[in-house]
Amino acid sequence: MGFVLAYFDGSQTRVIGYGCGGLLVVLVFLNALTTQLIYFQSLELGMKVRVALTDLIYAKSLRLSLGRATVGQITNLISNDGNRFDRHMYPLVYLFVAPAQFCFILAVLWIYMGPSVVLGLAWIIAIIPIQRKKSQLFYCSFSFRRTFYFFPGK
Numbered sequence: 001m002g003f004v005l006a007y008f009d010g011s012q013t014r015v016i017g018y019g020c021g022g023l024l025v026v027l028v029f030l031n032a033l034t035t036q037l038i039y040f041q042s043l044e045l046g047m048k049v050r051v052a053l054t055d056l057i058y059a060k061s062l063r064l065s066l067g068r069a070t071v072g073q074i075t076n077l078i079s080n081d082g083n084r085f086d087r088h089m090y091p092l093v094y095l096f097v098a099p100a101q102f103c104f105i106l107a108v109l110w111i112y113m114g115p116s117v118v119l120g121l122a123w124i125i126a127i128i129p130i131q132r133k134k135s136q137l138f139y140c141s142f143s144f145r146r147t148f149y150f151f152p153g154k
Contacts, residue, residue, distance in 0.1 A: 046089035
């Protein structure tokens with residue numbers, strides 16, 4: 001990107017400016033292709049996990065002595081909460097990619113900015129406990145707690 005901007009300043013030749021601009025277009029196109037591939041593969045994996053867990057929960061609900069809930073209530077719980085597996089498999093990829101991206105970006109920023117990057121790193125690390133607490137407060141829904149009530153894990 002710096003070479004493209006340098007072309008408009010007049011400090012780079014036309015060949016370098018057009019070459020870097022074309023390379024930028026190709027990289028954006030490759031990013032779009034790989035992002036779609038990862039999205040559809042994670043969506044397919046989420047569907048497979050949902051079907052497998054639905055089968056397991058339904059089979060266990062048939063074996064239980066249904067003192068607390070009926071099979072209909074459990075099936076309704078599965079159908080209402082099953083699509084969460086489809087939605088939450090895509091961000092799961094970033095659990096593995098994000099640390100590598102963080103280290104790479106930190107190294108590049110260290111090269112360009114020097115030790116002042118440590119302040120930004122300290123801020124990101126300080127925010128982690130706040131984000132964890134926030135996720136515990138808002139993502140533990142009533143139906144999730146009700147699932148553990150129906151299936152105590154015995």
